[in-house]
Amino acid sequence: xxxxxxxxxxxxxxxxxxxxxxxxxxxxxxxxxxxxxxxxxxxxxxxxxxxxxxxxxxxxxxxxxxxxxxxxxxxxxxxxxxxxxxxxxxxxxxxxxxxxxxxxxxxxxxxxxxxxxxxxxxxxxxxxxxxxxxxxxxxxxxxxxxxxxxxxxxxxxxxxxxxxxxxxxxxxxxxxxxxxxxxxxxxxxxxxxxxxxxxxxxxxxxxxxxxxxxxxxxxxxxxxxxxxxxxxxxxxxxxxxxxxxxxxxxxxxxxxxxxxxxxxxxxxxxxxxxxxxxxxxxxxxxxxxxxxxxxxxxxxxxxxxxxxxxxxxxxxxxxxxxxxxxxxxxxxxxxxxxxxxxxxx
Ligand code: KG4
Ligand code: ZN
Numbered sequence: 001x002x003x004x005x006x007x008x009x010x011x012x013x014x015x016x017x018x019x020x021x022x023x024x025x026x027x028x029x030x031x032x033x034x035x036x037x038x039x040x041x042x043x044x045x046x047x048x049x050x051x052x053x054x055x056x057x058x059x060x061x062x063x064x065x066x067x068x069x070x071x072x073x074x075x076x077x078x079x080x081x082x083x084x085x086x087x088x089x090x091x092x093x094x095x096x097x098x099x100x101x102x103x104x105x106x107x108x109x110x111x112x113x114x115x116x117x118x119x120x121x122x123x124x125x126x127x128x129x130x131x132x133x134x135x136x137x138x139x140x141x142x143x144x145x146x147x148x149x150x151x152x153x154x155x156x157x158x159x160x161x162x163x164x165x166x167x168x169x170x171x172x173x174x175x176x177x178x179x180x181x182x183x184x185x186x187x188x189x190x191x192x193x194x195x196x197x198x199x200x201x202x203x204x205x206x207x208x209x210x211x212x213x214x215x216x217x218x219x220x221x222x223x224x225x226x227x228x229x230x231x232x233x234x235x236x237x238x239x240x241x242x243x244x245x246x247x248x249x250x251x252x253x254x255x256x257x258x259x260x261x262x263x264x265x266x267x268x269x270x271x272x273x274x275x276x277x278x279x280x281x282x283x284x285x286x287x288x289x290x291x292x293x294x295x296x297x298x299x300x301x302x303x304x305x306x307x308x309x310x311x312x313x314x315x316x317x318x319x320x321x322x323x324x325x326x327x328x329x330x331x332x333x334x335x336x337x338x339x340x341x342x343x344x345x
Contacts, residue, residue: 001074001315001318002017002019002025002072002074002075003017003018003020003073003075003076003311003314003315004016004017004059004063004075004076005076005077005078005308005312005313005314006055006076006077006079006092006094006095006307007078007091007307007309008055008087008088008091009079009081009083009087009091009111009305010047010084011032011042011305012029012030012032012305012306013030013050014027014028014029014030014058014306014308015055015061015307016306016307016308016310016311016312017062017066017068017073017311018311018314018315019315023121024312025066026062026065027062027306027307027308028058028061028065028307029058030050030054030058032046033177037176039177040171040176041177044086044087045086047084047086048084048086048087052090055094059094062307070102071102073102074104075105075106075314075318076095076098076099076105076107077106077107077314078091078092078094078106078107078108078109079091079092079108079109079111080108080333080334080335081334081336081337082110082335082338083111083138085334085336088334088336089334092108092332099330103327103328105323105324105325106329106330106332107317107318107324108332109310109313109314110340110343112134113149113340114309114310114312114313115136115271115272116132116271116313116340117312117313118298118302118306118308119269119270119271119296119298120316121298121299121309124296126267126269128146129145129146129265129267130269130296131145131154131256131260131265132151132269132271133256133259133269133271134272135163135271135272135273135275136274137163137180138163138164139161139272140156140211140252141153141154141155141340142156142207142255142259144259144263145269147320148316148317148319149320149322151340151343154262154263155208155255156208156209157211158209160211160212160215162209162248162252162274163180165211165214165244165248166179166184166274167179167180168215169183169218169241169244170183172215172218172222173186173218173222174237180273183241183245184245184277184279186237187241187242187244187246189238190237190238190239190240190243191238191239192242192245192246195221195240197214197217197221197243197244197246198213198214199247199251199254200213200214200251202250207255209252209255211248211251214244214247218240218244225240245279248274249279252280253280253284253287256268256270256284260293266294267293267294267296268284268288268293268295269295269297270295270296271298273304275297275298275303276303276304281295281297
């Protein structure tokens with residue numbers, strides 16, 4: 001079965017074709033980063049309008065790359081939530097319109113399930129069960145994953161997400177949007193030991209996170225060093241970036257390790273935009289073998305939002321018998337807020 005998948009929950013338009021037998025056939029992506037940069041963050045109305053502009057050309061592109069036509073598609077999938085309501089509606093409407101026109105089933109997909117299963121797009125593929133550390137701009141969660149659709153929440157952030165901590169700290173340091181990759185780049189030139197930043201909830205005994213205190217600590221340092229002769233120097237900024245990254249990576253790694261110990265599982269899957277962070281990847285890859293555990297990451301291009309993970313999640317749900325493949329059902333809704341744990345098997 002060939003599935004055409006659409007992702008439009010935030011600032012990336014992604015379209016992909018996945019075959020249930022042969023895997024990923026083709027994918028295409030348009031990032032709106034350059035458009036939102038001028039505003040220092042995502043402007044929801046602009047995001048929706050840009051999705052509208054991009055989605056049809058991207059669909060044509062993906063079909064062409066796979067050497068297929070609309071008649072070869074057997075089912076359609078789309079991100080139904082969580083995300084920005086207007087942005088979600090674009091992908092959902094286009095997917096449903098395509099399905100209606102060709103009398104195909106349409107499969108709504110949870111955005112985080114897409115992230116969660118994205119490491120399975122790579123080789124070696126982790127076997128179930130595993131612990132998943134989901135770290136994106138909007139979410140920070142530790143899940144126990146026993147199979148497709150079988151997700152148990154182990155812990156989550158009580159305030160800001162890890163990606164948000166990166167983005168907000170970067171903004172305080174005067175770095176562009178999105179702050180995560182910019183902060184990570186600058187951190188490579190910094191000394192992570194010059195500033196000691198808090199590791200919130202490191203010893204809380206549970207698997208929850210909190211990142212809002214870190215942002216406050218960064219703000220205090222920025223204000224303090226803005227009084228230096230000549231203002232906040234490049235070196236101070238780089239040292240602060242390195243310290244911020246080290247604090248976030250430390251907390252994420254420690255809690256992920258605790259989740260492995262608590263569940264007795266030996267496989268950790270890291271997914272979501274922050275999973276692109278090299279320090280986080282290196283840290284886990286270094287520490288886990290010492291406890292006979294392994295870490296799995298999606299290929300870098302599938303860490304941040306993309307259509308491949310949505311088409312792939314739909315394909316996995318179809319194979320697990322969890323997707324309703326009814327035709328002629330094109331009334332739809334999107335869910336800007338949607339708890340992943342609600343996706344029971
Ligand atoms: O998964 P994603 O593309 O979108 C959401 O679903 O939120 O994640 C985006 C987040 C942003 O906060 C971005 O700053 C962060 O992932 N990010 C990074 C890196 N690349 C992206 N954070 C740290 N280091 C990176 N290399
Ligand atoms: Zn995402």
